[in-house]
Amino acid sequence: MFKQKLIVAASAIALSSILSAITAMADDIQVLPEVRVTGGGTDFSAPGSLRDEIIKTESITPQDIEHANATNVLQALDNRPGIAVQVECSVCNVRTINLNNMPGRFATLLIDGIPLYSSTVSFYGLDSTNVLGVERIDVSRGAATSLIAPEALSGTVNIITKRPDKKEYVFTPEIGNFGSYGGNAYLATPLEGGAVAFSMDYRKHDTVDGVGMGISQYTGYERATGGLAYFLDDIGGFKIHGRVDLVDEDRGGGPLGNDYGTIRASLTGNPQPFNFSAGPHGSPDPNGWVAPDGVSGPDTLSNGENGVLYNGGLAGISQIITTQRGQGTMIGERKVGEGTLRLAAGAAYHYQDSFYGADGIYVADQKQYYLESSYKAPFGSAIVTFGANYRFEDLKSHGFSFQTNPGLDETGRTPTNGVDNYLYSVPGVFLEVYHAFLNDRLEVNGSVRYDQHNVFGGITSPRLNVLYHHTDALSSRFAIGQGFRAPTSFFEQEHGILQDTIIVRQITKAETSDNISYALNYASDRFSWTGSANYTRIRNFALLSPGQCDPADAACVAGVATGGDVAPSPGFGTATLFTSASDPVQFRTVDWVGTYQVTPSTALSLGLEKDTYTFTPGILNFSRPNERVYLSSDYVFGGWDLFAKLTWTGRQDLKQFYDYVDNQQYNLDGTPKPDESPSFSVVDVRAQYRLNKRFAFFAGVNNLFDYQQAKHDSFLWVDSTGALDVTHIWGPIIGRYVYAGLRLEL
Amino acid sequence: MELELPTLDGQRFFRLSDEQGRLVVVNFWDTECPPCVHEMPLLDKIARSHPDAIFVGVTVSDRNRAQNFLEEHAVGYLQLLGPHDPKGVLRRFGDPSTALPHTAIVRRDHSLCATHTGEVSLDWVNAALSRCRSD
Numbered sequence: 081m082f083k084q085k086l087i088v089a090a091s092a093i094a095l096s097s098i099l100s101a102i103t104a105m106a107d108d109i110q111v112l113p114e115v116r117v118t119g120g121g122t123d124f125s126a127p128g129s130l131r132d133e134i135i136k137t138e139s140i141t142p143q144d145i146e147h148a149n150a151t152n153v154l155q156a157l158d159n160r161p162g163i164a165v166q167v168e169c170s171v172c173n174v175r176t177i178n179l180n181n182m183p184g185r186f187a188t189l190l191i192d193g194i195p196l197y198s199s200t201v202s203f204y205g206l207d208s209t210n211v212l213g214v215e216r217i218d219v220s221r222g223a224a225t226s227l228i229a230p231e232a233l234s235g236t237v238n239i240i241t242k243r244p245d246k247k248e249y250v251f252t253p254e255i256g257n258f259g260s261y262g263g264n265a266y267l268a269t270p271l272e273g274g275a276v277a278f279s280m281d282y283r284k285h286d287t288v289d290g291v292g293m294g295i296s297q298y299t300g301y302e303r304a305t306g307g308l309a310y311f312l313d314d315i316g317g318f319k320i321h322g323r324v325d326l327v328d329e330d331r332g333g334g335p336l337g338n339d340y341g342t343i344r345a346s347l348t349g350n351p352q353p354f355n356f357s358a359g360p361h362g363s364p365d366p367n368g369w370v371a372p373d374g375v376s377g378p379d380t381l382s383n384g385e386n387g388v389l390y391n392g393g394l395a396g397i398s399q400i401i402t403t404q405r406g407q408g409t410m411i412g413e414r415k416v417g418e419g420t421l422r423l424a425a426g427a428a429y430h431y432q433d434s435f436y437g438a439d440g441i442y443v444a445d446q447k448q449y450y451l452e453s454s455y456k457a458p459f460g461s462a463i464v465t466f467g468a469n470y471r472f473e474d475l476k477s478h479g480f481s482f483q484t485n486p487g488l489d490e491t492g493r494t495p496t497n498g499v500d501n502y503l504y505s506v507p508g509v510f511l512e513v514y515h516a517f518l519n520d521r522l523e524v525n526g527s528v529r530y531d532q533h534n535v536f537g538g539i540t541s542p543r544l545n546v547l548y549h550h551t552d553a554l555s556s557r558f559a560i561g562q563g564f565r566a567p568t569s570f571f572e573q574e575h576g577i578l579q580d581t582i583i584v585r586q587i588t589k590a591e592t593s594d595n596i597s598y599a600l601n602y603a604s605d606r607f608s609w610t611g612s613a614n615y616t617r618i619r620n621f622a623l624l625s626p627g628q629c630d631p632a633d634a635a636c637v638a639g640v641a642t643g644g645d646v647a648p649s650p651g652f653g654t655a656t657l658f659t660s661a662s663d664p665v666q667f668r669t670v671d672w673v674g675t676y677q678v679t680p681s682t683a684l685s686l687g688l689e690k691d692t693y694t695f696t697p698g699i700l701n702f703s704r705p706n707e708r709v710y711l712s713s714d715y716v717f718g719g720w721d722l723f724a725k726l727t728w729t730g731r732q733d734l735k736q737f738y739d740y741v742d743n744q745q746y747n748l749d750g751t752p753k754p755d756e757s758p759s760f761s762v763v764d765v766r767a768q769y770r771l772n773k774r775f776a777f778f779a780g781v782n783n784l785f786d787y788q789q790a791k792h793d794s795f796l797w798v799d800s801t802g803a804l805d806v807t808h809i810w811g812p813i814i815g816r817y818v819y820a821g822l823r824l825e826l
Numbered sequence: 827m828e829l830e831l832p833t834l835d836g837q838r839f840f841r842l843s844d845e846q847g848r849l850v851v852v853n854f855w856d857t858e859c860p861p862c863v864h865e866m867p868l869l870d871k872i873a874r875s876h877p878d879a880i881f882v883g884v885t886v887s888d889r890n891r892a893q894n895f896l897e898e899h900a901v902g903y904l905q906l907l908g909p910h911d912p913k914g915v916l917r918r919f920g921d922p923s924t925a926l927p928h929t930a931i932v933r934r935d936h937s938l939c940a941t942h943t944g945e946v947s948l949d950w951v952n953a954a955l956s957r958c959r960s961d
Contacts (some may be wrong), residue, residue, distance in 0.1 A: 126910035132924045143888045245858055322919035420938045520922055603914030605830045675910045680832035680839055683910065717836040773894050 088283070126675035127160070127685040130608040131218065134514070134525045134547040135225055136557045136599045136612065140217040142242075147714070147723045147766060149780055149819060151264065151281055152216065153177075153189070153209040153239065159727045161671040161687040161710060162221050162614070166702055167813055170795035170806045171333035172399035173299035174203045179221045179234040180669040181612050181691045181704045184567065186593075188232035191323065192241050194409040194426040195229045198473050199570035200446045201430050204403045206465075208327040210305045212266050212279035214243035221669075222614050223595030224543035224561025227510050227527055228452060228469050231565035233593040233618060234667075240310045241323055244268035244275040254821030258298070258814070259286035263821075268309075275311040279306075287336045290815045291359040291790045294352045295397060298814040299333035315412070318423070322410035327403060334398035334437060344435055346394035354390060354397065357798040359794050361747030365389070370750030371802030372403040375447075385750070388802040397806075398437040405430045419457020422467070426450040434479075440496075442479040444570075448472065465512040465527075473504045475570060499583050499656070500569040505534040508770060523547040531564070536590040539564045557599040564590045567622030569658055580626050580656045587658045589620040602674075609674025614667075621661040630655035666694035673710070686710070698739025703757065703810045719770040724763065732757040732810050745797040745808055753797055756809040760787050768823075779820040786816040827918070827936045831884060834892055834905040840882065842936055848886070849879040849958055850932040852919060854908070857895040861945040862927040870901040872951050874929040879931075879955060880904070885914045886926070894915075931958045 086356055123316040126734040131137040150156035154175050158165040166184055168174040174186020189197040189209070196203070211217065220226070221235040229236060247270070253263035259282055268277035287300035309323040335343050335352055340597050356363040362379060368389035371377030377387040390396070408426035414421055430446040454467025510529035516522065525545040532538050543561025550556065567590065599612035629636035633654060673687035687710035693700070707730035715722040735755040738745055745753040766780030789795065789811030797808040829842040829852065842850060853869055855862035866883075873881035881903035885892040889907055896905065909915050912924070919930040920941030931940040931954050939958035944949055 129911035130913075132913040141888070245860065452950070473842055549917070553914040601911075603909065603911035605828075605909050605915055608909060608911035608914070677832060681836035721890065770890060 082563075089383050102130075123354050126608065126683060127687055127710070128674040129603065130557075130599070130610055134523050134557070135220050135559065136222070136597070136601075137218050137220045138610075140219065140498065142214065142216070143213050145214070145217075146721075146768070147725070148764075148767060149778075149782070150211055151262070151283065153211055153237065154206050156217060157219070157237065159725070160219075161673045161708070162612075162669055163219060164708075166704075166805065167809055168203075168702055169333075169399070170297050170813060171295070171299065171397065171810060172331070172401060173207075173813065175206060176202060177206065177237060178704070179219070179237075180616065180667055181693070182234035182616065182618075182667050183700065185568075186232070186234035186618075188226065188229045188236050190226070190229065190236055190238040191218055191325075191407070191409055191426070192321070192411060193228070193238060193454075193730045194411070194424055194449055194450055195226075196407050196409065196426045196428040196450060198446070198448055199475060199568040200432050201405060201428070201443055203570075204329070204331075204401055204432060205327065205333075205405055205430065207301070208303055208305055208329050208405065210264070210281045210307065210325075211239065211241070211278065212264055212281060212307070213242050213268065213309060215240045217296075221612075222559055222561070222597045223593040224527075224541060224559070227465070227512055227529065229823060230508075230529060230531060230539075230563045231539040233563045233565055233591065233595075233616065241321070242277070243311050243321070244270050244277050245326075246270065248277075249826040251824045251826075252804075252821060254481070254819055256817055256819035257380075258288050258817065260284065260302075260817075262818070273313045277309040278307070279309075279346075280306045282416070287333055287470060288814055289336060290788045291794075292355060293358040293362075293790075293794075294336060294354045295795075295796070296333045296336055297788070297790045297795060299331050299399075300338055301329060301331035302338070303327075303329040303331075307817070315505055316414075318412035318414045320410060320412040322408065324408040325406070327405040329403045330400070332398065332400040335394040337470045338691065340400050340435075343394040343400065343437075347396070348391055348393045350390045351394055356390065356748050356796075357569050358791055359790055361749045361751055361794065363387070363748035369748035369798055369802065369804065370746075371799040371800075372744075372746040372750040372752075372798065373802075378803035387750075388798075388804070392438055395435075395437040396433065397804075398561045400435040402433040403431070416455070417457065417755040419455055422452070422454045422456070424450070424452040426468075440480050444475060444477040446475045447472070448474075459513075460816075461515065463514040465514075466510065468509045470508070471504070471506045473502075475503075475568070476501050483703060500582065502569055503534075504566055504568075506531050506566070508532070521549045524566045530793045533566055533590065536564075536566050536588075539590060539592075551602045553602055553628065555601050557601070558597070562592060562594055564592045566590050569624065569656075580654055582630055582654065583624075583656045583658050584630055585658045585758075587620075587622060588659050589660055591622055591660075592619050593617065594619075606677040607674065609672065611672040612670070614669045616667045618665045618667075618793075621665045623659050623661055623699070624656055624775045626656040627660065628655050628657045637779060661699055663696055664694075665696075665699060668692045682713060682715045684711045685714075695736075697736045697741060698743065700737055702807070703734050703737035705732050721768040721770075722766075724765045726763050728759065728761045729811075731761055734808075734810065738808070743799060747794065748796060748798065751758050753808060754793060757789075758792065760811055761785070762787055762812055774825050777820070777822040780818075782817040782819075783815055788812055788815045827932060827938055829915070829919075831906040831908065831915075831944075834885065834896070834907050836889070836907075840904065840906050842932065845880055845934075845950060847934050849876075849934060849955065850936075851881045851955070852881055852884060852932065853946075854884045854886065854912070854916060854919070854921070854926055854928040854930075856885060856926050857891050859926045863895075863899065865927060865945045866901055867893070867901060868948060869946070870903065872948065873901075875905045876955055878959075882906055884907045884908045884915075931955065933958050933961055 147758040177187040248268045250266040255261045264281035287296035288298035307325040312320040355366045357366040364383040370387045379389040381387040381775040409426040411424045428448040432444045434442045452469040456465040508531035512527035514525045528542040546558045595616045597614040601610045671689040675685040689708040709728040712725040763784040768778040770776040883905045886908040921928040933939045940954035
């Protein structure tokens with residue numbers, strides 16, 4: 081690991097030297113295009129602004145990224161109307177992108193329009209997707225927002241790499257509380273016939289426990305990323321650009337500290353010790369917790385109640401994950417006849433080595449390849465695009481369950497190899513026709529694509545987009561479309577898989593979506609706003625149900641049928657069933673967001689979001705809010721940039737989302753978890769002062785008033801028998817974070 | 827036609843309605859737009875040779891980036907900070923494609939007289955100013 085980090089660092093130094101040398105030869109050489117298409121906004125945008133495109137697209141700009149003090153795509157995206165980051169595990173901090181509050185697997189992340197993000201990277205790789213040297217991040221919500229990514233049922237997030245137009249050598253060291261420090265470097269230069277940019281980021285952060293349990297709520301990490309973006313203006317007539325990125329990350333949660341070797345070797349007792357009495361509704365015994373049914377716990381607690389005394393060592397409640405990833409993209413375009421020929425390719429390799437203390441070991445290798453060819457040209461008065469693409473995805477895993485092999489140390493356990501393996505190979509063709517009417521006031525775009533999936537067969541995905549300019553300032557966008565996603569058995573979607581030895585694939589259909597959306601956008605000199613409504617219905621919603629009987633296991637099945645003792649206890653079965661839900665899941669989002677230039681130096685933004693859902697309780701896994709409100713102000717004057725943002729989140733129906741009827745969640749003292757979460761607010765503030773062109777200082781506080789879920793309602797929960805889990809999540813996982821740094825531009 | 831935008835230095839709002847009786851040349855630009863940058867010295871020179879017209883630049887860059895840029899590429903005419911969502915004002919000033927650079931000339935009565943998307947030439951600006959002056 082350390083060796084690889086050294087390689088990344090050495091590469092950075094070497095590349096910066098090369099850049100300096102090349103730059104010396106290529107001073108001030110630029111090709112001047114005739115115009116630059118703004119798309120309605122470049123590096124300056126604000127909540128309520130839309131890009132000038134037929135598909136509703138919001139841009140997150142470098143200024144937005146700076147205001148959020150973001151170094152990765154999750155920090156850049158979080159807390160915007162219709163866009164949220166969902167934490168799915170309090171000790172490993174798996175985080176996914178929820179567009180319109182739909183599960184993270186339905187959002188597709190694109191790098192310069194290339195889809196290289198799938199199952200593994202969508203769970204632990206997003207924290208490592210850095211946002212250095214980006215021109216903007218485009219977010220399009222709704223199904224069928226991308227012609228080449230039909231699986232984006234909730235929408236797409238497209239990271240657009242900035243082409244360097246001048247020499248830039250920028251260094252940004254930063255330090256904060258919770259033992260956090262890091263920094264990044266961005267080295268870029270235009271060249272004769274192209275441009276090149278190198279970026280590198282290193283971060284370290286401690287595990288954080290806000291309530292004195294000795295069990296972290298925020299996962300510690302050490303992360304290094306590096307990227308090289310390149311632009312070549314004429315290679316055989318092609319204008320080519322692309323990038324190569326490397327990621328190396330270790331993260332660990334549960335026990336405090338990062339002595340992972342000691343944590344993995346500690347298999348018995350309560351050695352840290354963990355204090356299960358700390359926090360709201362803590363257990364009456366610091367060494368264990370209550371079995372709420374009063375009989376299932378194997379132990380007697382210090383107050384005489386029936387319960388479970390913790391005996392799993394540091395390892396028993398830890399999760400330690402190593403992620404390594406490499407990916408590359410290349411896009412080439414050239415004029416052919418009246419039109420433009422586009423060729424694109426991408427490849428990614430992702431390695432995940434996971435130690436899930438109480439559950440097991442899981443190691444995965446994933447390969448992804450992408451190829452695309454398309455041609456776009458005028459056809460009569462229309463513009464026609466047609467092409468083909470091919471996607472390949474191969475996941476291979478191995479590991480073993482601890483719970484099906486109790487009493488043994490790591491080396492003595494039975495492997496459960498490849499339970500969630502899958503290989504998807506998907507060629508597809510697509511056609512898109514664009515036409516403008518009424519002197520360009522009305523724009524219509526229709527498209528259809530056909531994919532031949534190697535497992536789920538042929539699937540057709542149509543869409544229609546309409547943009548109408550009522551006036552120069554007021555426009556409407558309407559979209560209707562369908563998409564599909566081939567469900568994956570990747571275990572992160574259901575940790576219970578680790579306890580099983582087989583996945584029984586009873587799923588026969590891909591997840592499909594029907595989506596309709598409307599947006600009204602107003603853009604004038606001092607005031608811009610967008611109101612939008614979005615409806616999505618997901619059919620064949622994929623389900624992974626662990627701890628079930630393998631239908632081929634007659635004894636197990638017979639036990640279930642008779643209600644006898646042969647049936648496995650929940651979480652201790654032999655099989656995970658991979659099925660589709662019989663009822664569709666529906667998501668409805670209405671939001672309004674606008675920005676007003678109050679004074680020459682101050683802008684105020686307001687966002688309102690209302691969400692409703694139709695779903696079978698428990699099917700969505702994690703709770704989601706019905707209302708959110710966003711309020712921010714930005715003051716820029718005389719070198720100062722002062723930014724403040726308040727995000728209010730309404731109550732969440734925990735009873736429905738966590739399915740209390742079938743699986744009541746309890747506190748460690750045996751009392752039931754609340755049916756609803758409280759509403760809460762989080763305030764972030766940031767100040768930056770630009771001393772001169774080369775130096776700027778910044779400081780900020782995230783979660784200024786220190787609102788933490790763990791101080792109100794623990795992430796830990798037990799079921800009626802006293803089995804412990806770490807996924808009762810509805811609020812902020814970390815308290816007040818104070819940071820400061822400087823930006824140095826040479 | 828109206829235009830109401832903050833000056834780049836954040837000191838005040840510029841309002842077209844406050845400039846009654848004067849020709850106004852509005853140039854939309856961005857620091858990351860090479861032709862925008864290339865035409866700025868020419869526009870600066872033309873502005874000084876036409877004192878009867880007001881030249882204003884409207885940047886769609888963020889304020890800090892634009893100020894940094896202008897420290898190195900000083901121009902003499904007034905600079906405004908563009909709207910958060912610039913496509914409305916660009917369309918209003920005759921640029922439905924929202925491409926940059928874009929230059930518009932507004933008559934004394936504040937009606938739109940001439941527009942050009944792409945880098946301007948000395949001849950185009952002089953001819954357009956003459957025509958708009960005589961309208």
